[in-house]
Amino acid sequence: MPQAARWGSKVASRVATAVPREEAASATLISGEACAGGWLLDESVRGRELLPGFVHLPRLIPPASQQALLELAFSVAGESRTQGQSGGWYRQEADEKWSLNDGTKARFWDSISRFPTGFRELGIALAKLAARDSAELRGPADAFDPRVGALNYYTSTGRMGWHADDYNFAKKERPIVMANLGDAGEFGFKLRKNDPDQSVRLNSGDVIVFGGRARDLVHAMLRVHPDTAPSEIRAPGAVGVRVGRTSITWRDVGPEDGLTFNSDERLGLTVTENTLPKYLPKRGGASRGAACRGCKASSTVDGQYCQKCWDAWGPQQQR
Template identity: 30%
Template sequence: MIPGTDALLPRPRREVAAGAVHVPDWLGEHRQRELVELCRTWATGPALMRSVTMPNGGVMSVRSVSLGWHWLPYRYSRTADDAGGAAVAPFPDGLRALGREAVAAAYGPDEGDRYEPDAALVNYYDADARMGMHQDREERINAPVVSLSLGTACVFRFGNTENRNRPWQDIELVSGDLFVFGGPSRFAYHGVLRTLPGTAPEGIGFEGRLNITLRRTGLG
């Protein structure tokens, strides 16, 4: 992919699989810039952005910070138990409203009105970061996951619900794109194969990739 060439081609909204919807260019430049600044604030605490250590001792190449509930493999906590034990920042009302807008854009206004996210995971990818194929299974309720892309584009692999093997689809997610997966696709395996350096829009003041995912945990 040569950066910039795909900008000449239409990027229509499409249902990638049942319940998995890609809405290109959903966030305008102003909202992207606002979210980038918020991510910078969230990364400074009270629970700091960190690299997650997996149970097998491996360290994820992305760096993460949580809001509302702190994500650890494979559970949630109200405190950052793997990053100093600080209390997790509250889930922002602005993200709750944005999540409802996102689900409405994907599934319609009735579904958007019912969406009550209570946790966010902000992942930062540098040029070398990747995300292996995985399922989001820590939540106790089968509500959609909302994914917002900011900064550098990436190649996102969206697979099936049974295993990490084919069938899958590789999708280019660029800054401002929305991806929502729920229903039959809620537990699909997915991951990020690579980022595409040099593709971040100049107007948002950020190089590198930020991914904000919103979830409804079902926890009390």
């Protein structure tokens, strides 16, 4: 059985059994043809539009669905912790020990086909629920067709610097949909770079969506509030492992937008012929002769790419 299908069936059955009866009575089952098992969402939650096109839906995802989603994230991002393959959230150091692939945090993304059945439909449902409370989001949410799932894991000291999401990581005209699980996080945001910083606390089960005029929202994960996960949420995996904070984003984007698959390439962990120059790891030493593979400039720093193409990769390092 192909890997994606294997994981799909495994996680979908876990999701189905994770939702208790009591909760089923008070929440609405979002179902769909491909949504085996279904996801429970509290549709009575209304969104707060923090900026035109930026909506926060507190506790939209009830605890049982939070737990199921967390297990899904840990399963998918831990799937390929095998030497020679994509390391998911992990990478193997020289001493052969596995560690998170981005220091105090970890990042992973790949085609939505690698995620279990129902994951894509959940992203679509979340976008539509947010659009009830933002005229700005209606068009972008109607057209939303997520093709990539991205999973971030933060330890208690993990952060992400200020940035706007590139168009090669989500189409310009489509929203970015994010679910928050585990420890709460302080999410910094502003419409433009020079606007005053604002922040909102995102608790486990909260969803945010930004699109339309807020598609280029400048945002950051300022800090994690350690040990604030709801008591009923458990870290999947070994007993005693901290829950930490996980964010899941659904992204409507594909190779036609210049997306490189998968996250290992963008993090500079592996380089393939598809890796964009700006994601190549920086090295020193100028060399002349070959034209730059990125922009055809005549001088390259390593025989392949020019300094400008190397430098374009730099800002990604701050993430």
